[in-house]
Amino acid sequence: NILSPENCDIEILDNGRTINDFIDNKIEELGSKDSEQPFYVANLDDMVKKHLRWLTTLPRVKPFYALKCNSSPAVLRTMIALGTGFDCASKGEIQLALSLGVAPDKIIYAHTTKARSHIKYARTHGVNMMTFDSEDELVKISFCHPTARLVLRIAVDDTCSVIRLSSKFGARLGTVNKLLGRARELDLDVIGVSFHAGSGCTESSAFKQAIADARHVFDIANKLGFQMTLLDIGGGFTGRNDFKVTFEEVSEVINGALDEYFPSDSEVEIIAEPGRYYVESSFTLAANIIAKRVILDDTEHSDIVENSRDRTMMYYLNDGLYGSLSPIVDEPSYYKFEPYCHRVNIDPVYQSIIWGPTCDSTDKLTDDYWLPELHVGDWLLIDNSGAYTVSLCTEYCEIKCCIYLTELCQPVPLNCVVYIGKAMYY
Ligand SMILES: Cc1ncc(COP(=O)(O)O)c(C=O)c1O
Incomplete structure (x- = not known):
């Protein structure tokens, strides 16, 4: 249908x-x-094949498709049929996903700098999971959506990526303690950590370091009393077959790092925000x-x-x-x-x-x-x-x-x- x-x-x-x-x-x-x-x-078959490849290559990681990458209705409907979640970056994207029948709990509002009205829209429509990377964003969220489930985005080393994002987004590790302390003061609920290693990453070890950094933040947050249950490893996975580092090569490093820092019995849910990989x-x-x-x-x-x-x-x-x-x-x-x-x-x-x-x-x-x-x-x-x-x-x-x-x-x-x-x- x-x-x-x-x-x-x-x-x-x-x-x-x-x-x-x-x-x-x-x-x-x-x-x-x-x-x-x-x-x-x-070719929607190509997307279906990509999904099957994802399931076998990164079995512990649930994809939340990054809508910004291509929101053609048939693409979104394919992703819905495949049962993925969605990464939305604005009110318009949330609106679009909801209008196609995506359940609010399958959406992560993965933008660290959100307009107030967009946060309020998310709250009204039951979209609770969202990222932040600064004190100002925390204050904004405490006014607009105090019951949000927050994911702290950290900056990671993306020097080996063709398209880099960490100069614009992500908290430095040195600021994490203070930031989490502020979330506590504001009585906000922090449930996880996210990062984006940049798109077109040519050095898989960047993912290993990013996952190790995320573990470090989990430990700090747990000590502060947060119940940390979510790791979001972002997007950036190539969807081309001719890129110098293959999806499989990157995934092997990710799987190893997840087993080391977030073993299956840690009961941490692992998600990702692939965009280009699928389309x-x-x-x-x-x-x-x-x-x-x-x-x-x-x-x-x-x-x-x-x-x-x-x-x-x-x-x-x-x-x-x-x-x-x-x-x-x-x-x-x-x-x-x-x-x-x-x-x-x-x-x-x-x-x-x-x-x-x-x-x-x-x-x-x-x-x-x-x-x-x-x-x-x-x-x-x-x-x-x-x-x-x-x-x-x-x-x-x-x-x-x-x-x-x-x-x-x-x-x-x-x-x-x-x-x-x-x-x-x-
Ligand atoms: C927060 C976030 N998640 C996911 C993506 C998707 O990245 P890609 O299409 O390279 O997988 C982007 C791209 O800019 C992003 O900013």
Whole structure:
């Protein structure tokens, strides 16, 4: 029911249709309407497989999906069907999760700097678990939600992560004693510790140290009389198969550290807040080349007429920095931008610069990429584009999103596609 076509705008891939057939049809359909709207296609099977992989690889850790990463309705409905919890970072995200039927006790309000009105909204709607990392936040919570179940977020060493968060969030270990003392004075209930080791962590030992630090905070809190029952190991787990440190490698270190510092008989519940892990690889973007310029290099005089080295191609896509591709521009060391042609094309390849559609010259997606010659109206496909893309689109962007399930993944015996979306204007 949760994933029924009526609820999710899902189109079923039946009669052996493949995702490539689906993309072909969609492009043809757009062409017949004289449209070149960019769109996403998402493979929900991929998310189901990720979940099964999570359950076998990190069996002690319950995932609370970080909604901020991609809150497409079909994604959320899939996560609900899989039975995960949810990490919400704002009133709007809590509202969305509740509107889809998520129980309030399956939500952690995992933002350490919350607006008063958002905390009050959480209280009114029974969302009690929330993070904090400062005295000011404690005071705010004591006014707005005095019965909240609090999780102290600590800063950890994230120097080996591509996307770092501990400079903005997390209490230093040296301040924990005072902070917990203040929570006691305010008669607040602290139940656990959280951290986020940063996204794209290349050094698994960072998790071990973070878990050891969390143990230290548990010991301090227990001495102060708190009943500590929850450890939240955050997000940051890669969802790509080509990242230099695999999910399995990181998990092995986490499992070892959990057994050492929080053995099963300690009765501490372990949760995590994965975002990109679930959605990154399930989404593919199809964007259209709306304009092209060929830049000839006058300095080279070759006898070969079609010399791939005497020219640079400039392509202008209808999605970019101000559309759904800001992560590619902002975090190039994590997000690989490796577009490929929708239709198979052969040599020669040309150095290509790919721009987004706006008038801003920072709206550049890559400036050293080799592609066969493409033409206005051709389509480029970009894999691994499910994380912080659709969810960060500006108002200018109206991205379409097609989501499909095949019957590969039991126990979800569906075979369908979802089409959500908008086009980008500029
Ligand atoms: C508090 C918190 N939890 C979880 C996440 C999800 O991180 P990721 O998508 O890298 O798993 C983030 C991302 O910014 C975050 O800030």
